[in-house]
Amino acid sequence: MKIIPQIDTYPRLVTACETPWGKVALLAAFAATLLLNRVGIWLELTLVAGVLSFLPEHRQILLSLAALYWVFMHKDWTRWDFIHRMAAGAQAPDWVMNLWVVTLLAGIFCGVWLFFLHVQKRGGSFLARRPVQVLLSGYVALLLAAGTLPLHGAAKALLWVILALLAPYLWFFAYALQDAGSKTADATAVQFGSFHPFYMAPFASFTPIGKGRAYLRKTEARTSKQLSVVQLKAIKLLLWVTVLHIFYTLFILVVLGENTRSSKMLRLLFDHAGLPVPNFSVPTLELAIEQTAAGAHLPVHLAWASLIAHFIEALLAISITGNLVVACCRMAGFHILRNTYRPLQSQTIADFWNRYYYYFKELLVEFFFFPTYVRYFKKYRRLRLAVATFAAATLGNALYHFCKDFFYVADMGFWRALAGFRVYLFYATVLGAAIVVSQLRGHKVQANKPLYRRVIASSGVIAFFCLLEVFDYEGRTHLLRSHFEFFRSLFPWL
């Protein structure tokens, strides 16, 4: 039984949504579901989706204009607090800082444009053959220089502002440069529309959900009927996100006892209906780990509750935010795959990773897995698979997070920030090793397996990822020992 009706398969509805009034109705449904999901920028998103619905033939240029608008009118795509702090260090007034930012951003885009053109000419240079490696190495070299060189004043501020502006665009540029080498690459003006596109506004992530232009080109609606179907799929997905959001709010309120705006509303509804709201006040995982590290061991049932609650919350949060972006992208006319798709049905570790955060996994596959797989150990099939998987799930994963959290390097220096990264490095290593084993054992999901065997396999996978959450810590202050102590406290009988 489906909770959400398959509205995209109703022929009369599809035809109706091709008409102007049908489009208006779709946009109204889009705005309403965004509001239900408490998306603050629902009006801007609906306006852009509206223009794209009525002028699909100008989709590419409209997307570029929307991306330009978002860069300057919204400030959640990078760490502006960090940029302000750096500018304060250089004692620059606000208007000078703003001028700097615009100039540097223009410089970065011009640099990438020239790089893109160079790759498009398909020269034999290393730069043209390995553009993504050059881009990533360049960024890491800048980070290393900023974190180790004894810089002061304007020079220090300049370098850190460049890093703060480049970091959010790094993987968007990587997709564009990879596309530059393909036979059907779009022009740079069109590529610009996929750099922090408007549909990513509800979730300011550094991971390009919807990847780059190469993927968008292939998933773009070409006819009025296709657009109608994909927009109905967007509404269907938003309805599912709304169901998840309600469950998430209830979960936060009852299990964690947290008072968000949504949970307050829910509490009012419960109070109005005269229903008591239970509150289990389960501590957050971070708090539980910190308490364990401080010697105040939690009762074992509370430690488990904290871990399981964290796992469920993370699962719901990524399902809601990622699929919200996917739905907005579908409203723009791109039939992209869901970000999170039935992860609890996974029967292998590799399958869970594929279903949990699809676009992050795809990023690692594109830029780490395949380049390693097609180049190294070609005569040794199993070793080749293991090395490529490790390159993606461990090295690529760690590199992504280290580059994303550049501000730790500014605060602690490069080497201390790297040393403080040990908990996440451990997490990425175990994850990589587990996926390698899962892949080598054979990845095939056997749909014909009896139900009880599928349930056992899924339970094992869920238990593994739940336990691994203990080490999924991106901060720099915890010791690895603290996480191990918490892990051990889950099994006091051992």
Add this chain to the structure above:
Amino acid sequence: MKDRLALRAVLEKLLLQKGDRNTFSDGESLLTSGRLDSVDTLELVVLLEQDYGIDFSNGFDRDDLDSVDSILNLIQAQPAAPKVSMHAMEQRAT
């Protein structure tokens, strides 16, 4: 024609392993649509390397493996590939 049939058999087997019994046309996208995933791509890469001598180390475009037609275009674009493949491919598909 033989290449096409053998290739379709390989792809059908990969889809069947995922419980996907739906039909597909030669031009239909299998990777972009999500019917095949990145791990399935590996099976295709190994097959094309071993059976057709295709070298992906200088560049790898997943578009080339997206459909039966695109894979056949890739095979045909290879200069003097060692075509040892038909039986091997068919055996793989069984």
